[in-house]
Amino acid sequence: LLFLLSPVATAGAGSLIEMSVEAGLNEKFRNAAATELRVEVVSARSIPARLIIDDRNGTSIHHLQLTEHQRETYWIGVWPQNDGMLTLTLSPEPGDPIVRTLSLSPVDEPITLVTTPTVRKPRDEGGAEEKIASTILLLSSNLFPYTREGYASVQAIIADLPTLSNLNARQSKALGAYLATCGILLLDSPPALILERLTIEAGCGGHFIRGFDKLSDIPTLLRTLHTQAPPTLPGLSALQRLATPQPQLPVFIFLSAYLLLMLTSVMLTRHSLLVLFIPLLCAAAGLVAWYGTGEQRLMLWAETASGDPLARYSALLIAGGNRRGLLEIGLAGDTKLMTGNPSANSSTKHILEDGRYRINAHSALFGPAVYQLSGIIHQPRALRLNLSDEGPMVSNLGPTPSPRGWLLWQNRSYRVPPLMSEQHWLPDNPGHRIRTPAEQLLGRRLAYADAALLYPLAVESKWIAPTARQEDAWLVIRPEPGDSR
């Protein structure tokens, strides 16, 4: 079913290499979301090659090792432009590059994947009920995504067990990543044991993995689960409010000191020609102060449901900005990366064999390279937030005391004291108004009647961005899905 965009592209020098490219999900992707490509390369010789992808996320370089007369298949996540365009260049060493320009089909609605053998397109029931706009794709198991990016446009999967059991290891891993981010999976009459196993590794406590017995149950289930879906994590602009801005005072001091020095020198010295060296000296001092490798800062925001060992995170990596220079940034393999300001800086992403990123970014003074990272982190499932008629209740079900945190409820912030194991806490004071940037960010993402816990997160930045210094990290714990009022 995959649309073959390029039957075969051949390198010019001696026809040593053939490359074919296919886009996943029937060449469809949701606007501004990622998707995946299958790239097949056959080479007449064993040579290294670089696969360069130019898409909305900038330039990414995959370093490949081609084996003689062996068909190599690569599944690669890509971010097509809004019109669906992206360019691939395969540069063998040595050899002429092969350039392919692809045009994928953007769709406005998210995609629902439906497996072909057992389930047909679900019909909408009843005109009065709210319909969920969705693009339905019927796919067999071998066409399911191979990468996390392949699921970026997917809002729900309706499948049967044979389909899931036919997925290969890479597809299963990609599906696991989708489920870890609280993706919806509806299974046709699954045994309880299978359902339980699936929910253990899924996000949101496995709340979004459900079984169904009748096709007529699907629309109702989808509607219910969509209303309970966790909110989208904060984007770049929201996370930037957590970051400390770059100080501009040193620049003003530098210029003022220079002017003062010039004026003083010209008034005091008799050798006025010496004054001409001051601009050169000050310019050199400016270069020494603000040229070189800049710092890297990481701001992280994670959200989870009560009792869930997985937390989805969205992080902001600000590289440079305090100097002009070239930075080398390292990122962990499970991190999904999106360039924040592609026009403001030039960067090249090298994707290493194990999926890790190595980014070479040029940054300028007050012009940092900004990246949004996202992924999953594991955290102990100790704290639980329940909403009842009496109000929110915080419980520590873990063996160790909990740290100090905040409870946000009805536009107020309540200081939660450290809780001993099995200890419960109810807000017993009027609280205070929302003040800090983190509280404000959470407050904007919370309905009036909802409640959420806010805790400083002790996550080491080396898990995500080993080269970065962690500036701020927060964990938000929401009530279990369906418990919100």
Add this chain to the structure above:
Amino acid sequence: MNPVRFATLHGTLYLMPLSIWLSARLSLDQGGTEQVQGLFHQTVVLGLAAQIIGMALLFARSGPGSGAGRFAASLGILLFPLPLWTLSWLTASVEPNTLLKAMMLVTAGGVAAKALCRGISRLVSQSGFRNSLIGAAQLVLLMVFWHFRSFGLDWCGL
């Protein structure tokens, strides 16, 4: 006034308000990279205009302080905003070849102003009338620069 002192005073007179304006905008706006680069870009353009005016003023009258003193003052006018230009390059607002062309433009302004001053000094002997004529000629030179400013800025890449 000593020509070098004149160059320093002139530089301070335009660079101080520019620095205050730039620092205030940087602190108050807290904008993105493109906004910061736009601010530095504007600063370089304003500084360039002030430098050319300074060159014309330097040669606005004949008299004492000519020769080596005026050459040093021209260098002073040319080099005075160098720290600001270094900052502009550090913020990736302008590239070195742009700054080099801007310096060439200021130098051309200085050469033209000096040529006018010297030419009129040779032609007219009466001191009062000569100074008035040189002043008027430098004013015309500034107007010519202003008229062709877009051409000059385009050439520099600003």
